[in-house]
Amino acid sequence: MTNSVLKNTGRLTRFIIRRDRVRVPLWLIGITFFTLIVPIAYNEMYDSQQDRDVLADTMRNPAMTAMVGPGGLDNYTIGAMTTHQMLLFTAITVGIMSILLVNRHTRADEEDGRMEMIRSLEVGRLSNLNATLLVLSIANTILALINGFGLYALGIEGMDLEGSLLYGTTLGVTGIFFTGVTAIFAQLTESSRGTIGFSIAALLIAYFVRAIGDVSNGTLSWLSPLGWVTQTGAYSDNNWWPIVWMIGASIFLFFFANYLNAVRDLGAGFLPAKPGKKYATAFLQNPVGLALRLQRTAIIAWAVGIFVMGLSYGSVFGDLDSFFEGNELLEQMLASEEGFSYTEQFIPMLMMIMSILASIPTLMSMLKLSGEEKKSRIDHLLGRAVSRTRLMGSYVIIAIFNGFMMISLSAIGLWAAASAVMEEPFSFGTIYGAAMVYYPAMLVMIGCTVFLIGYAPKLTGLIWIYLFYSFFVLYLGGLFDFPDWVGKLTPFGYIPQLPVEDMEVMPIFILVLISITLMVSGFVGYNRRDID
Amino acid sequence: MTVIKTTNLTKRFGKFTALDGVDLGVTEGEIYGFIGPNGAGKSTTIRVLLGILKATEGEVKIFGKDAWKDAVEIHKRIAYVPGDVNLWPNLTGGEVIDLFINLRGGNHKNRREELIEKFDLDPTKKCRTYSKGNRQKVALIAAFSSDTDLYILDEPTSGLDPLMENVFQECVMDVKREGKSVLLSSHILSEVEKLCDRVGIIRQGKMIETGSLDQLRHLTRTNFRVETKQPITNLGELEGVHGIEENSQTLSFQVDTEDLDNVIKHISPFGIVKLESTPPTLEDLFMRYYERKDPSSDTGVGGAL
Numbered sequence A: 001m002t003n004s005v006l007k008n009t010g011r012l013t014r015f016i017i018r019r020d021r022v023r024v025p026l027w028l029i030g031i032t033f034f035t036l037i038v039p040i041a042y043n044e045m046y047d048s049q050q051d052r053d054v055l056a057d058t059m060r061n062p063a064m065t066a067m068v069g070p071g072g073l074d075n076y077t078i079g080a081m082t083t084h085q086m087l088l089f090t091a092i093t094v095g096i097m098s099i100l101l102v103n104r105h106t107r108a109d110e111e112d113g114r115m116e117m118i119r120s121l122e123v124g125r126l127s128n129l130n131a132t133l134l135v136l137s138i139a140n141t142i143l144a145l146i147n148g149f150g151l152y153a154l155g156i157e158g159m160d161l162e163g164s165l166l167y168g169t170t171l172g173v174t175g176i177f178f179t180g181v182t183a184i185f186a187q188l189t190e191s192s193r194g195t196i197g198f199s200i201a202a203l204l205i206a207y208f209v210r211a212i213g214d215v216s217n218g219t220l221s222w223l224s225p226l227g228w229v230t231q232t233g234a235y236s237d238n239n240w241w242p243i244v245w246m247i248g249a250s251i252f253l254f255f256f257a258n259y260l261n262a263v264r265d266l267g268a269g270f271l272p273a274k275p276g277k278k279y280a281t282a283f284l285q286n287p288v289g290l291a292l293r294l295q296r297t298a299i300i301a302w303a304v305g306i307f308v309m310g311l312s313y314g315s316v317f318g319d320l321d322s323f324f325e326g327n328e329l330l331e332q333m334l335a336s337e338e339g340f341s342y343t344e345q346f347i348p349m350l351m352m353i354m355s356i357l358a359s360i361p362t363l364m365s366m367l368k369l370s371g372e373e374k375k376s377r378i379d380h381l382l383g384r385a386v387s388r389t390r391l392m393g394s395y396v397i398i399a400i401f402n403g404f405m406m407i408s409l410s411a412i413g414l415w416a417a418a419s420a421v422m423e424e425p426f427s428f429g430t431i432y433g434a435a436m437v438y439y440p441a442m443l444v445m446i447g448c449t450v451f452l453i454g455y456a457p458k459l460t461g462l463i464w465i466y467l468f469y470s471f472f473v474l475y476l477g478g479l480f481d482f483p484d485w486v487g488k489l490t491p492f493g494y495i496p497q498l499p500v501e502d503m504e505v506m507p508i509f510i511l512v513l514i515s516i517t518l519m520v521s522g523f524v525g526y527n528r529r530d531i532d
Numbered sequence B: 001m002t003v004i005k006t007t008n009l010t011k012r013f014g015k016f017t018a019l020d021g022v023d024l025g026v027t028e029g030e031i032y033g034f035i036g037p038n039g040a041g042k043s044t045t046i047r048v049l050l051g052i053l054k055a056t057e058g059e060v061k062i063f064g065k066d067a068w069k070d071a072v073e074i075h076k077r078i079a080y081v082p083g084d085v086n087l088w089p090n091l092t093g094g095e096v097i098d099l100f101i102n103l104r105g106g107n108h109k110n111r112r113e114e115l116i117e118k119f120d121l122d123p124t125k126k127c128r129t130y131s132k133g134n135r136q137k138v139a140l141i142a143a144f145s146s147d148t149d150l151y152i153l154d155e156p157t158s159g160l161d162p163l164m165e166n167v168f169q170e171c172v173m174d175v176k177r178e179g180k181s182v183l184l185s186s187h188i189l190s191e192v193e194k195l196c197d198r199v200g201i202i203r204q205g206k207m208i209e210t211g212s213l214d215q216l217r218h219l220t221r222t223n224f225r226v227e228t229k230q231p232i233t234n235l236g237e238l239e240g241v242h243g244i245e246e247n248s249q250t251l252s253f254q255v256d257t258e259d260l261d262n263v264i265k266h267i268s269p270f271g272i273v274k275l276e277s278t279p280p281t282l283e284d285l286f287m288r289y290y291e292r293k294d295p296s297s298d299t300g301v302g303g304a305l
């Protein structure tokens, strides 16, 4: 029995490896590249321990802890610095890699009916799941090894072998853990969108539970797998226990996924799929309504997520104040900044991060157009009396509103939580304004997406790279001392830093103009090209 | 010997009963036609046979083994072609055929080339570019180039053009000649008629008829449209003539298959100018079936089963 439910797992494993012979190496190379480039850059910029200690002091605040977790600030070597600033975000990236890859080989294949043929062959019921788990475990192990040994090979002072291996292992184990999480959601939900949605939600919840726990209550952090990531303290405490925990938890998740897979029908899930409406509402019977209906659940889920994110960031604002009171060094530093409080100086950075996060659902709702095209469902509309302009227009309108809603929600959440915890809260206008100045940058991102859909439908994925680039250069820009132009390659780099800087209308105006230009030319391209 | 045997097979999806006590039997060496309208439960039955779905109740045996527990063992001797073939968009047809062949033991690979030729498939193209028919060809080639004992084909010709349908029919006849068994589901009666030794009819999750085609003849009617020099008289009084409609010159009506001979003899003296006949459709068959089921008629379902 055991043998037969796993029959031909080896063959399927090879098949998956063959299908992903480019995709997985690209992920591994990309992640390793970021892991290795950061300590090299740090080593150039903060070459004396004194520099690093100053940096460590600026990091000693709840907002920073909420964002990246606690770190070895007392002995802030290059290694400790890398762990503190990069480990959590890299681990999240590895988690996302695992989520996407697992879904691709499990629920996505099943939902699209490709598993049906496979299962009619001499293949066990659990073979595909276990082939996927095996491939992901191998990929994450390789990732752990090349990152671990790669970091050590840099030969940077303060990056010993044990710390490096722990760093790499933490990444790999996080990937394996989220492999297990996704494997379970792939059994529970009936669609690949559901699998990705629930898995990413689990990742975000883990992040925020850890953020709240790290700032307020340490036990809470232990409930989050991402809390375990920061608890390893690679290069400082070198704590291997969380790794053991994660492996144990992953094994449990793997077994549980196998159990769920064994007892269910192919194509079925466990979360109930309720019967739908018998007739289309009038709302549904036009392109905007249809486009909106297709992404309703996703939009609501993201709206909730973005709002909660705003709340979480806002909730640390109170601690910021009390924290500064006792810290002479920081008070001195803040005094030098023309009368702005440290909290105020922190706002633009937060808004930038929130607007980039808010761009994700915004761009997703625009990219839905090319997604529908790839699944050849667009033909149904274009074959009827719907022009391409009208079709694309529907999606653009939704994306524009979606972006507006997301950035607004994040600002409202931030403001609400901040007012609750601060003694002298900011006015709503200050917070909302600081958030909304980023909206034009989001419009440019929508414009770029429209442009890509119009001219290069195969390359629409580039927009994610561009968004990630924006995040990377602006978030780390300050630390890296990048030349100015690096930050000016992204629309987010032109936004006035409210409330610290004065409002400037010119860049906003130009950004809006650019986004309109991009959108209009995208429409032209879309009207000219073949529909795939 | 029985190859497929289901006893009281019931499958429920939540509250919805898709299969309600289906009894199906396929014997070795025969081509069994499994017909029914859309949504009748053909695909569900087949997916239970393949161990892809688990039966809610009832017993399902293939080669005498349990379809769920011994799925892998059974699949060594089965080739399956689904009605809706979905493939990996960025693999080529050739790659997918090889994958399918590799995942099944004991194949004659030289047939692969022969079949690719016959079905006129370009195996170097990515599956993304294939039409429904081409994707179906991929599955058919993989199925027929394998050396198995039982072929389970679920509406396999729904995307094929008539030329390719012929190729398909040849393939089915070939495997029959080798003594293999075939379960062919379809909603087109004429296709089943051409190939099958026996048929089973399913509707709303219940088997309503099984038997050889000859046994089911009593259920089928042929549609006629006739134009004659002199008007036909007394047609309505003949045994087995139904639904007479007059339409200027032409007369259309249906004739029970068993009474064909009499009716033709009756009308030929009137000087036939034009005669069109169309084979009975599945709908005709169902209409007929329900007429017969009418409690007032005591002819019963007779003969069949």
Ligand SMILES: Nc1ncnc2c1ncn2[C@@H]1O[C@H](COP(=O)(O)OP(=O)(O)O)[C@@H](O)[C@H]1O
Residues within 6 Å of the ligand: A267, A268, B013, B016, B018, B036, B037, B038, B039, B040, B041, B042, B043, B044, B045
């Ligand atoms: N996974 C499922 N969940 C709920 N209902 C289903 C499922 N699969 C099939 N059905 C229902 O079962 C019935 C039979 O479907 P199917 O076997 O595909 O019909 P056929 O192949 O004869 O056209 C249909 O009414 C269909 O809607």
Ligand SMILES: [Mg+2]
Residues within 6 Å of the ligand: B039, B042, B043, B044, B083, B154, B155
């Ligand atoms: Mg079907």
